[in-house]
Amino acid sequence: MVKIGNVDIGEFPLLLAPMEDVSDPPFRALCKAQGCDMMYTEFISVEGLIRDAEKSVQKLDIYDYERPIGIQIFGAELDSMMRAAEIVEEAQPEVLDINYGCPVKKVVCKMAGAGILQDIDRMVELTEAVVKSTSLPVTVKTRLGWDDNTKYIEDVAERLQDVGIKALSIHGRTRKQMYKGEADWTLIGKIKENPRIQIPIFGNGDIDSPQKAKLYRERYGVDGIMIGRAAIGYPWIFREIKHYFETGELLPPPTVAERVGAAREHLRRSLEWKGVKLGTLEMRRHYTNYFRGFPNIKEYRKQLVTEEDPATLFAVLDEIQEVYGEQFAKGEVA
Incomplete structure (x- = not known):
């Protein structure tokens, strides 16, 4: 040890x-x-x-x-x-x-x-x-x-x-x-x-x-x-x-649900600990990696790194879950 x-x-x-x-x-x-x-x-x-x-x-x-x-x-x-x-x-x-x-x-x-x-x-x-x-x-x-x-x-x-x-x-x-x-x-x-x-x-x-x-x-x-x-x-x-x-085996990457769930939990905790202004601001560096590799994610990512209203941010995350969850089910998102 x-x-x-x-x-x-x-x-x-x-x-x-x-x-x-x-x-x-x-x-x-x-x-x-x-x-x-x-x-x-x-x-x-x-x-x-x-x-x-x-x-x-x-x-x-x-x-x-x-x-x-x-x-x-x-x-x-x-x-x-x-x-x-x-x-x-x-x-x-x-x-x-x-x-x-x-x-x-x-x-x-x-x-x-x-x-x-x-x-x-x-x-x-x-x-x-x-x-x-x-x-x-x-x-x-x-x-x-x-x-x-x-x-x-x-x-x-x-x-x-x-x-x-x-x-x-x-x-x-x-x-x-x-x-x-x-x-x-x-x-x-x-x-x-x-x-x-x-x-x-x-x-x-x-x-x-x-x-x-x-x-x-x-x-x-x-x-x-x-x-x-x-x-x-x-x-x-x-x-x-x-x-x-x-x-000696590689785990499959996290699912869409796991990625969105982590981003939501992170944002929730960030708002709770830092307050709305700083909580939303300092989350921005994390979003790109949460959704790295998602096709055509640019528009959603832009909303996540510019939006200041928490309710809207959670709504964007919900939409990512809905859109990419379906693509994942069809094998379109790795």
Whole structure:
């Protein structure tokens, strides 16, 4: 069994990556229902937390059905990170995770997220301070390095383990790559081969099918896989990978009814948790994947990403169910 500290997360856990404006409670509920073993919140600004900013504090919302769950923070100032760790502990997650991987400019320019990859000594110092500030197991999510010339992740893994982190998730790209090109898991595999490394190592980047998950599991020997973009609008990725691991067989894709049902449930939860304005707005990134591959879906998708009235949105989803359900029955929708 894989453990983060004393937290048991399964034999080969599938983890939901922390994604800003995506990994919220409505989305997490769907992923959990489809077999996700460990989830993380959206990343939370430590400066927002210690200043009691509404948006930051709301991201601390976690529910019993989500457990085990990690709350992820990002920041660059020692005192702020330590104070935020105390606030996170009060929310009682199983794990506190530090983001050293976000490549977005507004985060990086403050030497937070992947920005800290330019100063590894500082990264280690911040991490050690957080570990000492909380009784929660502390984990880290990061990248291979700042650019191709600074892929120090093998050394970083050892140093972070030495200051007390309990697991490390590694995205197989540098900050300079952002999300472009193919994720390189080679160094992730080398870290797993290092006899000094005793903590779980989770690989992240480009896992978008059961076959690829199995290949990378076997090739790189990771303790688990973290999935991000492939789960957006497609929470079934978790059940499909697990089924493939267990049987070697591919599950049929979700039916029209399952897709529409998930979209409806997601929208309902989003409206409930965020309110009408934000709930409808932040659902828009999910619709394309919910109905990917549907023929002539463009007009419906346009309505879903422009309409602001919830009743109308639910009506559009009902119409998709009616129209494409018939096509599915006739074998016209795969």
